[in-house]
Amino acid sequence: MKDEFSIVSMVRCSNVANDLLLPREQETVLLSEVPRISVVIYTSGRVIVYGGQDKDSWATVMQAFQDSTGLFLSSEFELKNVVMVGDLGRRVDLIKSCMSYVEVEYEPEQFPGMILHLDEHLTALVFSSGKVVLTGIRGNANRIQEYLDNFYDESHSLIYTTEYREDGEEAVA
Numbered sequence: 001m002k003d004e005f006s007i008v009s010m011v012r013c014s015n016v017a018n019d020l021l022l023p024r025e026q027e028t029v030l031l032s033e034v035p036r037i038s039v040v041i042y043t044s045g046r047v048i049v050y051g052g053q054d055k056d057s058w059a060t061v062m063q064a065f066q067d068s069t070g071l072f073l074s075s076e077f078e079l080k081n082v083v084m085v086g087d088l089g090r091r092v093d094l095i096k097s098c099m100s101y102v103e104v105e106y107e108p109e110q111f112p113g114m115i116l117h118l119d120e121h122l123t124a125l126v127f128s129s130g131k132v133v134l135t136g137i138r139g140n141a142n143r144i145q146e147y148l149d150n151f152y153d154e155s156h157s158l159i160y161t162t163e164y165r166e167d168g169e170e171a172v173a
Helices: 055-069 094-098 141-158
Strands: 007-017 028-032 037-041 048-050 078-087 113-117 123-127 131-139
Touching: 007 123, 037 055, 048 055, 078 141, 094 113, 123 141, 131 141
Parallel strands: none
Antiparallel strands: 007 048, 007 078, 028 037, 037 048, 078 131, 113 123, 123 131
């Protein structure tokens, strides 16, 4: 299995520490082109930050946010969602695989991938090419590896792969 999962996007939430400067009429949206991040400030003081792939990009945007708005954010951000993409390094037989899971959705007429619900938050989209999208990673950024390990444990034991010979015919095991 290829070990090539990378973070595509993160969503974090916080609160404004100095609420005297909050917008009173409607939410405010600030955008950053590089790194590509959106900051939404609600009148309640809640701040949601979309985008960014690592802590460095977050720190850069948050400093620019504080400099341009005068609003200071709580130092504690709650990680709401991380989206990761990866490759299993082999083709997946989705029809056989979906029979091995209890929490699975596979409707090829509706969506070309198998949707695995691995726990309360973690969902994996597995495609026949072996490409995988993991979403629902939340809580602490240090738990990302724990979620990946959970996925690897499930994929090693339950996803059946289809091997092909060089002539393109399916190999018989």
